[in-house]
Amino acid sequence: MSQLETATHSETLKRVVIEPLTRVEGHGKVTLLLDEDNHVHQARLHIVEFRGFEKFIQGRPYWEIPVLVQRLCGICPVSHHLAAAKAVDMLAGARQLTPTADNLRRLLHLGQILQSHALHFFHLSSPDLLFGINDAVAHRNIIGVIADHPDLGLQGIRLRKYGQEVIRIISGKRVHGTASLPGGMNKPLSLQHRALLLADIDQIITWSKGAVDLIKKVYLTNTDFHQRFGLIQSNMLSLVTTDGAMDLYHGGLRAKSANGKTIFDHIDYCHYHQYIHEEVKPWSYMKFPFIVSQGNEVGWYRVGPLARINNCDYITTPLAEIERQEFRAHANGGLVQASLAYHWARMIEMLYAAERIREILLDPVSTGTDIVAQGEEKSLEGIGVIEAPRGTLIHHYLVNDSGTIEKANLIVSTTNNNQAMNESIRQVAVEYLDGQTLTEGLLNHIEVAVRAYDPCLSCATHALGKMPLSVELVNHKGKLVDCLIKSSTGEITK
Amino acid sequence: MQLEEQTITIDGQKIPFQSGQTIMDAALAAKIYIPHLCYHPEFKPHGSCRLCTVMVNGRYESACTMPSVAGQEILNNTKELNENRRALTQMLFVEGNHICPGCPKTGNCQLQAVAYYVGMLSSHYQHFYPYRDLDPSHPDYVVDFNRCILCELCVRASRDVDKKNIFAISGRGIKAHLIINSPSGKLEDTDFAVGDKAAFVCPVGAILRKRTRYTTPIGERLYDKQSIRIVGDSQQLHAGATKYGRK
Structure with missing residues (x-):
C-alpha cells in the first residue's frame, strides 16, 4: 500500500476536505487527514459520482x-x-x-x-x-x-x-x-x-x-x-x-x-x-x-x-x-x-x-x-x-x-x-502542505496536481456491483451497534 | 342534379368530406393535422391514444372514430386541446422507458415528433421506470417492450393484414402490456417475417430491424427538418433503409 494512502490512527486526526474539486470534468473530492501540527497522515482522491x-x-x-x-x-x-x-x-x-x-x-x-x-x-x-x-x-x-x-x-x-x-x-x-x-x-x-x-x-x-x-x-x-x-x-x-x-x-x-x-x-x-x-x-x-x-x-x-x-x-x-x-x-x-x-x-x-x-x-x-x-x-x-x-x-x-x-x-x-493522481496529491501534500497552516492557495496546490491529468471523473465511475461496501449502524449516542461488510467478491459478512 | 358538397368546419376552415369518412380522414385529406399515434389509415380506427381528441359541437370526441357529419363545428388546434395532448404525451413517456438519446428510432419516432409538436419540454410526471424485458430472439427483429405505447398497430397489422395474429395486449388498465402469441412468448417461435406489415407499423422504437440502426445521419432523419404536422406519420419509413448505408 502506498505511503499516505491509509493513516494508522485516523480517529485521532482532523479531516480537511477539498470539495468539489474545481476546473475538472465531473465531481470529485480530496480528503486529507492531519495531526495537531498539520502533518499529513493520509491523502486520498475520491470520486463521488456513480454511473453504472x-x-x-x-x-x-x-x-x-x-x-x-x-x-x-x-x-x-x-x-x-x-x-x-x-x-x-x-x-x-x-x-x-x-x-x-x-x-x-x-x-x-x-x-x-x-x-x-x-x-x-x-x-x-x-x-x-x-x-x-x-x-x-x-x-x-x-x-x-x-x-x-x-x-x-x-x-x-x-x-x-x-x-x-x-x-x-x-x-x-x-x-x-x-x-x-x-x-x-x-x-x-x-x-x-x-x-x-x-x-x-x-x-x-x-x-x-x-x-x-x-x-x-x-x-x-x-x-x-x-x-x-x-x-x-x-x-x-x-x-x-x-x-x-x-x-x-x-x-x-x-x-x-x-x-x-x-x-x-x-x-x-x-x-x-x-x-x-x-x-x-x-x-x-x-x-x-x-x-x-x-x-x-x-x-x-x-x-x-x-x-x-x-x-x-x-x-x-x-x-x-x-x-x-x-x-x-x-x-x-x-x-x-x-x-x-x-x-x-x-x-x-x-x-x-x-x-x-x-x-x-x-x-x-x-x-x-x-x-x-x-x-x-x-x-x-x-x-x-x-x-x-x-x-x-x-x-x-x-x-x-x-x-x-x-x-x-x-x-x-x-x-x-x-x-498516479493519488500519488501526485500525496507528493504535493507532503511537499507543500505538511506542517503548514492551510490556506485556499495551499489547497489549490492539490487541485493543480489533479488538474494536470485532466481527469474526467464522470467517465471513470461506471462499474456496479464490484465495489466493497461497509454499512454501519450507529445509535444516537454514536456507538456502533451493527456492521455489515460486502467484499469485492460480493461476499457479505457481519 | 348535382349534389351539394358536404362540409365540416375545423378551426373555422370549411372542408369537404365523403360519406363514411371520419373527422380524421376528412382532415388529413384536407392536409389539416390532428395529432395521433394509434390511428393508421389502413386499419380500423382504435380511438385509444386519445391524442386526436377534438371538440365537436361542444363535445369532446376522438377524431379517428367520430364520423363526419355535415355542418359539424370542430375545434382542433386550440390551447386547451393541445395542453391536454401534451399531458397525454407526457403520460406516455413516463409509463414506459423512452430514452430518446439512445433510442435507434430517435429523429424518426412519431411519439418524439408529437412531443415536439405539442411543446413538451419535460416529462412533468414522475417516471414509472417499469422493468420490461427485451425480446431479441428473432434473427431479424428485436422487440423492445420498454418503448411500447399500446397503440395496437402491430396487433391490427398482424391480425388483419398478415393474418398471423402474432401480437396481442394482455392485462387491463395500468397492467396492460404487449405480448407475443407463441408457446414460449418469444418472437422466434412465431412465423413473424421481414416482409410482414406488422414489421413496419410501429410508430415508436418497439419493433425494430436488427443491426441496421442509426444509418440515417442526423439532419436527414424524418423529423429533423420539418414538424410532424407537415411530414406526417413515421410508418412511411422502411426499417434500415438509408441513402448511404446498407438496407
Missing part, C-alpha cells in the same frame, strides 16, 4: 452501444463512441474499414482531441499556469484570462470551437451525435464541408503552435518548480503503430517502466486483460488498474499525453515532431516524469491533431462514398481500444447469440491514472 454504465447496458442490443455509451461523458463522448464502435466492428465481423471510413473516424477523433485539449488548457488550467497557484480565486479562472489576455482567451475558445465543428460535420451534432455504424460510418464528408474546415485549418495550426510555445515558455521559466511539483516515478502506457509512431486511433499497446525500459510492446489490444488487471479498494468507486507483470504495488502506470509523447518513437506530423524532440530532451535519457509536463505534452498533441486534420482533409480518399464494409466472420466478443484525450480507453463487450450484451468492461482513461 457497465451494468445497465447489459441486455441491450450491441448495435445500440456506441450511441448509448457515449453518454458516459459530455466532454469526450466521441472517444467512447469510437472505442465502442471498434468493438462493435469486431462483433459484426467488419474490423477492416474502407479507407474513407477509416479517415472519417480519425477525423472525428482528432476533432475531439483538439476541442478537449483546448478546453482543458485554456479554460481549466491556464489560470494556474499564467497567474500562479496562489492567485486570487476571483481572478484565477477563464474570465480572468480573457480580461488579462483577451487574444489568448479568444484563441482558446476558437480552437475548441473548431474541434467541435469537425465533430458536428462528421456526426451531426457537436455533442452526442451519431456517426459510426458496424463496419463504417453513416455519412460521407461532402466537398462543401471539407472546404469549410480547410478554410480555417492553417489558422488553427498557427494557434496550436502558439499554445505549445506558451506552455513551453511558462514551464521553462521556472523549470525547477515545474519539474518537482507532483513529481512521481511511474510506468507509462499508450498505443503506438507497428513502427513506433504515436497514433491516437489505433495501434498496439506499449508500456515502459519509470526508467524508460520497455515492459511490453506492440501487444494486440485484444489481449489487454493478460497484461492489465484492476484492483478494487474499499474507499473509492474508481478501480485501480496495474500491469500484471509488475504487480499491484508498483505496476500502476500513467496514460494520456505525457505517456504518449514519452512512449512513442516519433510523431508523423512535422511541427509536432520537432516539439516532441525538444520535450524528450528534458528526460535525460529516461521518461519525462513531471506531472505538470502533462500540459506541455497535451499542447504538442493538440498541434499534432491540427496538422493531422489538415492532412486528412487534403487526402482525396476522405471525400469518398464507400463508407461501410460488410461483415464476414462475426464474433461474440468485441474489444475496442483508442487513445482518448485523457489516455488509453478500453471497451470490452461479450454478447450472446441474439446480439445482446452479456457483459461489459470499460477501463476509462481517468481510471488508468487513478493511482
Whole structure:
C-alpha cells in the first residue's frame, strides 16, 4: 500500500476536505487527514459520482452501444463512441474499414482531441499556469484570462470551437451525435464541408503552435518548480503503430517502466486483460488498474499525453515532431516524469491533431462514398481500444447469440491514472502542505496536481456491483451497534 | 342534379368530406393535422391514444372514430386541446422507458415528433421506470417492450393484414402490456417475417430491424427538418433503409 494512502490512527486526526474539486470534468473530492501540527497522515482522491454504465447496458442490443455509451461523458463522448464502435466492428465481423471510413473516424477523433485539449488548457488550467497557484480565486479562472489576455482567451475558445465543428460535420451534432455504424460510418464528408474546415485549418495550426510555445515558455521559466511539483516515478502506457509512431486511433499497446525500459510492446489490444488487471479498494468507486507483470504495488502506470509523447518513437506530423524532440530532451535519457509536463505534452498533441486534420482533409480518399464494409466472420466478443484525450480507453463487450450484451468492461482513461493522481496529491501534500497552516492557495496546490491529468471523473465511475461496501449502524449516542461488510467478491459478512 | 358538397368546419376552415369518412380522414385529406399515434389509415380506427381528441359541437370526441357529419363545428388546434395532448404525451413517456438519446428510432419516432409538436419540454410526471424485458430472439427483429405505447398497430397489422395474429395486449388498465402469441412468448417461435406489415407499423422504437440502426445521419432523419404536422406519420419509413448505408 502506498505511503499516505491509509493513516494508522485516523480517529485521532482532523479531516480537511477539498470539495468539489474545481476546473475538472465531473465531481470529485480530496480528503486529507492531519495531526495537531498539520502533518499529513493520509491523502486520498475520491470520486463521488456513480454511473453504472457497465451494468445497465447489459441486455441491450450491441448495435445500440456506441450511441448509448457515449453518454458516459459530455466532454469526450466521441472517444467512447469510437472505442465502442471498434468493438462493435469486431462483433459484426467488419474490423477492416474502407479507407474513407477509416479517415472519417480519425477525423472525428482528432476533432475531439483538439476541442478537449483546448478546453482543458485554456479554460481549466491556464489560470494556474499564467497567474500562479496562489492567485486570487476571483481572478484565477477563464474570465480572468480573457480580461488579462483577451487574444489568448479568444484563441482558446476558437480552437475548441473548431474541434467541435469537425465533430458536428462528421456526426451531426457537436455533442452526442451519431456517426459510426458496424463496419463504417453513416455519412460521407461532402466537398462543401471539407472546404469549410480547410478554410480555417492553417489558422488553427498557427494557434496550436502558439499554445505549445506558451506552455513551453511558462514551464521553462521556472523549470525547477515545474519539474518537482507532483513529481512521481511511474510506468507509462499508450498505443503506438507497428513502427513506433504515436497514433491516437489505433495501434498496439506499449508500456515502459519509470526508467524508460520497455515492459511490453506492440501487444494486440485484444489481449489487454493478460497484461492489465484492476484492483478494487474499499474507499473509492474508481478501480485501480496495474500491469500484471509488475504487480499491484508498483505496476500502476500513467496514460494520456505525457505517456504518449514519452512512449512513442516519433510523431508523423512535422511541427509536432520537432516539439516532441525538444520535450524528450528534458528526460535525460529516461521518461519525462513531471506531472505538470502533462500540459506541455497535451499542447504538442493538440498541434499534432491540427496538422493531422489538415492532412486528412487534403487526402482525396476522405471525400469518398464507400463508407461501410460488410461483415464476414462475426464474433461474440468485441474489444475496442483508442487513445482518448485523457489516455488509453478500453471497451470490452461479450454478447450472446441474439446480439445482446452479456457483459461489459470499460477501463476509462481517468481510471488508468487513478493511482498516479493519488500519488501526485500525496507528493504535493507532503511537499507543500505538511506542517503548514492551510490556506485556499495551499489547497489549490492539490487541485493543480489533479488538474494536470485532466481527469474526467464522470467517465471513470461506471462499474456496479464490484465495489466493497461497509454499512454501519450507529445509535444516537454514536456507538456502533451493527456492521455489515460486502467484499469485492460480493461476499457479505457481519 | 348535382349534389351539394358536404362540409365540416375545423378551426373555422370549411372542408369537404365523403360519406363514411371520419373527422380524421376528412382532415388529413384536407392536409389539416390532428395529432395521433394509434390511428393508421389502413386499419380500423382504435380511438385509444386519445391524442386526436377534438371538440365537436361542444363535445369532446376522438377524431379517428367520430364520423363526419355535415355542418359539424370542430375545434382542433386550440390551447386547451393541445395542453391536454401534451399531458397525454407526457403520460406516455413516463409509463414506459423512452430514452430518446439512445433510442435507434430517435429523429424518426412519431411519439418524439408529437412531443415536439405539442411543446413538451419535460416529462412533468414522475417516471414509472417499469422493468420490461427485451425480446431479441428473432434473427431479424428485436422487440423492445420498454418503448411500447399500446397503440395496437402491430396487433391490427398482424391480425388483419398478415393474418398471423402474432401480437396481442394482455392485462387491463395500468397492467396492460404487449405480448407475443407463441408457446414460449418469444418472437422466434412465431412465423413473424421481414416482409410482414406488422414489421413496419410501429410508430415508436418497439419493433425494430436488427443491426441496421442509426444509418440515417442526423439532419436527414424524418423529423429533423420539418414538424410532424407537415411530414406526417413515421410508418412511411422502411426499417434500415438509408441513402448511404446498407438496407
